[in-house]
Amino acid sequence: MAHSKEEQSSSSLTKVESNLEEFPLFQLGRKRQKGTATYERTIKGKNGSLLRQRFEVSSSKYSLPGPMDMDVYLAVLELLEIRGGMPESGKLYFSLYEVINILGWQPGGRTYAKLKESLRRIALTGIESENAFYSKGGDRHISDTFRLWSVHFSEKNSQKGDSSSRHHIRFDEWFIRSFQDYYLKGLDTNFYWELSSPLSRRLYRLVDHKIGDGTRWEVDLFDLRYQIPLAEYRYASKIKSVLKPAHEELTKKGFLAGVEYLEGNRMVFRISQGFAKRKRALEFRGTPEDLIAIQTLRDEGISGDVARDLVASYGPRHCLKYADALPHQKNVRSPAGWLRRAIEEGYELPPSPTAESHTSAAFRKPLAGDEQGSEGESRQSFPISDPHAEKVWKSLLEELSQEIDSPSLHVWFEGTVPTSFEDSTLTLQVPNDFALKYIEERFGEMMRRVVRERVGTDAEVEIKCWQPSSE
Numbered sequence: 001m002a003h004s005k006e007e008q009s010s011s012s013l014t015k016v017e018s019n020l021e022e023f024p025l026f027q028l029g030r031k032r033q034k035g036t037a038t039y040e041r042t043i044k045g046k047n048g049s050l051l052r053q054r055f056e057v058s059s060s061k062y063s064l065p066g067p068m069d070m071d072v073y074l075a076v077l078e079l080l081e082i083r084g085g086m087p088e089s090g091k092l093y094f095s096l097y098e099v100i101n102i103l104g105w106q107p108g109g110r111t112y113a114k115l116k117e118s119l120r121r122i123a124l125t126g127i128e129s130e131n132a133f134y135s136k137g138g139d140r141h142i143s144d145t146f147r148l149w150s151v152h153f154s155e156k157n158s159q160k161g162d163s164s165s166r167h168h169i170r171f172d173e174w175f176i177r178s179f180q181d182y183y184l185k186g187l188d189t190n191f192y193w194e195l196s197s198p199l200s201r202r203l204y205r206l207v208d209h210k211i212g213d214g215t216r217w218e219v220d221l222f223d224l225r226y227q228i229p230l231a232e233y234r235y236a237s238k239i240k241s242v243l244k245p246a247h248e249e250l251t252k253k254g255f256l257a258g259v260e261y262l263e264g265n266r267m268v269f270r271i272s273q274g275f276a277k278r279k280r281a282l283e284f285r286g287t288p289e290d291l292i293a294i295q296t297l298r299d300e301g302i303s304g305d306v307a308r309d310l311v312a313s314y315g316p317r318h319c320l321k322y323a324d325a326l327p328h329q330k331n332v333r334s335p336a337g338w339l340r341r342a343i344e345e346g347y348e349l350p351p352s353p354t355a356e357s358h359t360s361a362a363f364r365k366p367l368a369g370d371e372q373g374s375e376g377e378s379r380q381s382f383p384i385s386d387p388h389a390e391k392v393w394k395s396l397l398e399e400l401s402q403e404i405d406s407p408s409l410h411v412w413f414e415g416t417v418p419t420s421f422e423d424s425t426l427t428l429q430v431p432n433d434f435a436l437k438y439i440e441e442r443f444g445e446m447m448r449r450v451v452r453e454r455v456g457t458d459a460e461v462e463i464k465c466w467q468p469s470s471e
Contacts, residue, residue: 013186013279013312014074014081017178019133021185021209023055024229025125025148026070028198032063039226051141054130062121067198072118073148075102076169078189084294084304086179088441092169104193119151119169133174136183146174180442185209188279194253200246202228204255207269208279215257215276221265236265289316295438296323301336310343318343325349383429383466389418392426392455399450400443412439417466425460426451436465 027033036058045051057064065073079102080092096112105111125148131141153167178184187205195201206227210217225232225239233239240261250256257272293316297307300323311319322342332338341347397413415431416439430436440463451459 014078014189015085015179015184016074016077016187016205017175018183018185018209019178020073020148021187021205022227023132024227025057025127026065026067026073026202027057028067028202028228029231032066034059034063037064037229039229041223041226045141051131053132053141054128055132056128056130058126058128059121059124061124062117065118065122065125067201068114069118069122070198070202071103072099072115073122074187074189074192075099076119078102081308082304084298084308086171086176090171090173090176092171093166094168095166116153122148123151134183135174135177136181137177144174147172148175185212186279191253191255195249197246197249199228199243200249203243203246204250207250207256207271211269211271211276215271215273217269218262218266219269221261221267224267292316292438293319293323296320296434297339300326300339302340306340310340314343318346321349322347383417383419385417386420389421389426392421392451393418393428395454396426396447396450399454400446412443424455424458425462427462427464429464429466432465436463439463 024037024039027037036056038057039055040053042050042052059065076092076094076099079094079098080086083092096115097107099115100107100111103115105115127146127148128144129141129146130143133142133144133146134140135142149172150170151167152170185208187208192201192204195204207217210219219227221236221239230239230242233242247256247259251258254272255275257270260268260270262268290311293311294304294307297310297319298304302310322339325342326332326335326339329335329338393416415435417429418426419429420427430439444461444463447461448459451461
């Protein structure tokens with residue numbers, strides 16, 4: 001089912017990959033450019049050293065991606081957001097109608113053909129990075145070649161606006177990794193679609209990215225020309241003249257508070273306090289608590305985009321409080337509807353001393369004395385750590401901390417107990433099925449790879465859940 005702009009939240013930010021906000025993938029000139037486009041610069045690296053960067057875009061069959069393709073790219077990311085984020089498989093299933101609806105195009109044979117060509121053009125565009133792309137997981141700039149995605153069209157054609165056709169995009173591994181490492185930023189795509197010119201749209205993306213959580217960005221005028229990118233104008237006066245309409249539109253729309261030209265071809269962008277405040281209120285950080293809350297709301301029947309907006313707006317604890325209360329409600333015809341209204345309106349709930357939040361329940365460690373259990377409960381219901389397995393698990397965690405944002409590890413793996421290491425198999429026990437599913441789907445493959453690198457190619461990781469027996 002397609003999501004019209006009216007059906008989407010008017011207050012959400014779409015997660016976009018940070019490298020592609022920084023570097024000029026899409027060419028803005030009216031004339032279609034073929035071949036190769038290169039962007040080079042020198043930045044300060046670690047310890048004050050200079051790092052030379054080169055970002056190159058090339059295509060052998062099609063022209064390089066242009067303004068329309070930039071819109072298609074953002075529409076795909078918005079659809080990805082609507083679906084609740086990057087799938088574990090890296091595949092996004094879609095209909096042409098869904099993407100066209102986000103773009104605001106009129107459905108029809110020509111627009112379907114135009115969209116297909118754009119998706120193919122992006123798929124066949126090569127990107128070469130020489131110390132340009134930043135890998136958050138590896139904490140380094142990488143030199144490699146990529147493509148953004150591959151696209152696969154179903155052979156079945158729908159006679160009703162293509163809304164039932166299921167094509168899919170398979171994102172490239174580096175792109176998936178950026179989502180997994182959360183090297184992303186929130187972009188207000190509702191505001192993006194309001195802008196009329198491609199230059200305004202690109203300038204908005206770039207300034208919003210460079211400003212981050214602040215309100216000011218200073219840049220060299222000629223560096224900006226390359227980073228947008230604009231044609232190779234030789235004079236500062238010409239660049240200013242070309243930028244002026246975009247500055248005026250972004251100011252009129254409430255994004256820019258002002259643009260100031262300094263000496264030495266330097267310029268300063270300032271965004272409005274109102275826009276900055278709104279952005280901070282909507283920014284979604286994607287912490288483990290956020291992800292758990294989103295998954296919990298989705299499990300209760302709330303769609304991915306609505307779950308994400310609720311967690312971003314009200315916080316994970318507030319959302320999980322009502323998710324915990326849902327099973328205790330009587331005569332609820334629509335559990336998802338009740339849950340959403342309860343979160344948004346802040347329903348008063350009677351005290352429930354026995355309730356335990358999804359976050360703590362999913363990752364709860366056994367408390368001192370828990371092994372006593374209630375009458376009739378087996379002491380063996382709770383796992384006991386094995387010293388040998390503990391060493392392997394500790395080594396595994398050290399390696400994972402190099403690939404995962406380490407401050408979050410205690411949340412992701414809290415309550416995990418290494419119970420044995422026999423026949424090259426590390427057995428881990430987690431508190432319940434929710435934690436098992438979350439850790440298995442998000443980290444299982446990575447954990448097995450690390451263990452095999454450290455222990456041997458026949459090594460395995462087995463994840464089980466422990467639950468105190470109620471019998």
